[in-house]
Amino acid sequence: MGALVLAKIFSATVRGIDGYIVQVEVDLSPGLPVFSTVGLPDAAVRESRERVVAAVRNSGFDFPVRRVTVNLSPADVRKEGTAFDLPIALGVLVAEELVPGEILKRFVVVGELALDGRLRPVRGLLSIALAARDKGYEGLILPVANVEEAAVVEGLTLVPAESLEQTVKYLRGEWFPEPTIQTKKTQEPVVSEMDFADVRGQMFAKRALEVAAAGGHNVMMIGPPGSGKTMLARRLPGLLPPMSFEEALETRKIHSVSGVVTGPLSHERPFRSPHHTISDVALIGGGSVPRPGEVSLAHNGALFLDELPEFDRHVLEVLRQPLEEGEVMVSRATLSVLFPARFTLIAAMNPCPCGYQGHPDRECVCSPFQVQKYRGKISGPLLDRIDLHIEVPALRLAELTEDPLPAESSSTVRERVLKARARQKERGTPCNAHMTSKQVKAFCKLDTGSKNLLKSAVSRLGLSARSFDRILKVSRTIADLAGSPGVAEEHVAEAIGYRSLDRSV
Numbered sequence: 246m247g248a249l250v251l252a253k254i255f256s257a258t259v260r261g262i263d264g265y266i267v268q269v270e271v272d273l274s275p276g277l278p279v280f281s282t283v284g285l286p287d288a289a290v291r292e293s294r295e296r297v298v299a300a301v302r303n304s305g306f307d308f309p310v311r312r313v314t315v316n317l318s319p320a321d322v323r324k325e326g327t328a329f330d331l332p333i334a335l336g337v338l339v340a341e342e343l344v345p346g347e348i349l350k351r352f353v354v355v356g357e358l359a360l361d362g363r364l365r366p367v368r369g370l371l372s373i374a375l376a377a378r379d380k381g382y383e384g385l386i387l388p389v390a391n392v393e394e395a396a397v398v399e400g401l402t403l404v405p406a407e408s409l410e411q412t413v414k415y416l417r418g419e420w421f422p423e424p425t426i427q428t429k430k431t432q433e434p435v436v437s438e439m440d441f442a443d444v445r446g447q448m449f450a451k452r453a454l455e456v457a458a459a460g461g462h463n464v465m466m467i468g469p470p471g472s473g474k475t476m477l478a479r480r481l482p483g484l485l486p487p488m489s490f491e492e493a494l495e496t497r498k499i500h501s502v503s504g505v506v507t508g509p510l511s512h513e514r515p516f517r518s519p520h521h522t523i524s525d526v527a528l529i530g531g532g533s534v535p536r537p538g539e540v541s542l543a544h545n546g547a548l549f550l551d552e553l554p555e556f557d558r559h560v561l562e563v564l565r566q567p568l569e570e571g572e573v574m575v576s577r578a579t580l581s582v583l584f585p586a587r588f589t590l591i592a593a594m595n596p597c598p599c600g601y602q603g604h605p606d607r608e609c610v611c612s613p614f615q616v617q618k619y620r621g622k623i624s625g626p627l628l629d630r631i632d633l634h635i636e637v638p639a640l641r642l643a644e645l646t647e648d649p650l651p652a653e654s655s656s657t658v659r660e661r662v663l664k665a666r667a668r669q670k671e672r673g674t675p676c677n678a679h680m681t682s683k684q685v686k687a688f689c690k691l692d693t694g695s696k697n698l699l700k701s702a703v704s705r706l707g708l709s710a711r712s713f714d715r716i717l718k719v720s721r722t723i724a725d726l727a728g729s730p731g732v733a734e735e736h737v738a739e740a741i742g743y744r745s746l747d748r749s750v
């Protein structure tokens with residue numbers, strides 16, 4: 246007769262950005278003192294035996310001098326991370342009948358153990374909490390450092406513990422944690438300190454960013470060093486509407502899995518700015534155990550790529566799928582994971598390798614071949630997916646030294662953006678940049694003058710079908726900002742004006 250499983254504890258892991266419930270089975274049997282873990286554990290899970298043994302002993306309990314077998318079920322799903330430390334330790338104590346196990350049938354248990362028995366936070370806690378709620382569990386036993394993150398999920402009893410010893414006291418009825426206050430859905434977004442009014446001049450670029458914020462359009466800024474491209478890009482999130490609770494929750498799940506969560510749930514849209522030396526895996530996501538990349542960390546927000554031609558060509562080409570579909574499929578031998586990646590791309594580049602082509606005070610030393618080679622690092626298909634190409638010229642000395650005229654603040658521009666977004670929502674298109682072909686036909690109808698203007702631009706600039714589609718969407722956004730029910734000729738003309746790279750070829 247085989248040995249009986251003496252303890253069952255429910256825990257969880259993360260697959261992609263979603264939580265996945267795992268049953269931790271602990272069996273103690275006679276024999277040499279061996280600790281083995283089965284069920285496709287990764288290195289971090291296998292190493293848990295050292296942490297568990299030390300934590301149990303340093304918490305005042307005797308570790309059994311028997312054969313300890315830990316099974317993580319289902320056994321055909323790979324387990325990774327340190328969240329199984331606490332459930333394994335509790336399983337050993339329950340199997341030794343040192344701790345009652347009845348209450349553990351209703352809870353999901355996660356937590357990393359320090360050697361002295363203290364609990365450390367784990368990644369992906371929000372996804373785990375959502376999985377526990379959806380599967381009907383009463384609550385979570387978790388590290389104190391993770392409680393603020395889990396408090397976003399309603400309907401769960403949270404037991405935040407500081408150590409293994411404190412957890413045992415709770416299970417024995419010797420300690421009762423204070424009730425956890427759950428995060429309100431109506432939390433206000435953090436107001437950005439970066440204001441549009443801080444940027445001197447550049448009225449054309451500011452207008453273009455307003456259009457981009459109103460319609461969710463991708464932007465390319467071309468200008469010499471010091472013209473204000475980075476300043477402008479960092480102020481775009483201040484123009485965007487706050488995220489809804491559902492958007493904030495989805496964004497927080499991605500950040501939780503990646504281990505970059507800080508503070509309570511925020512409705513402020515993320516802004517990511519990776520360096521140009523980034524790899525394609527870091528940008529798009531991946532690894533042996535797939536994790537989100539920068540495009541997913543920017544989901545529902547903005548991704549800023551400064552010095553775009555300095556990025557490796559193959560790194561830039563992986564942007565095509567997320568820009569077109571708003572998601573990324575990462576496939577490995579054992580599994581495929583779909584990560585959301587709906588973001589507004591803000592790219593910046595110099596007009597030439599030296600950066601001073603067209604500068605009023607500096608001479609460009611680049612040959613036409615060098616300029617062509619520099620700009621050729623960005624492929625046509627990628628440029629097609631960028632709606633607005635705008636020039637950001639160098640500021641003259643007078644513009645820097647004289648007292649500037651009062652400029653519009655981010656809050657003023659944001660009001661117009663919010664009204665334009667509201668008009669889009671009324672039509673059933675929350676963001677013009679993501680309209681389907683059917684919606685473009687329905688909401689971007691042109692009069693005769695507008696059609697002739699657009700036909701002339703397509704013929705003169707040699708635009709692709711995708712570029713044609715992008716101009717229609719931008720025209721619709723400009724009309725929304727103007728409060729116009731239809732797309733007029735002046736809206737199309739302004740949208741064509743935002744295709745400077747098309748005019749330069």
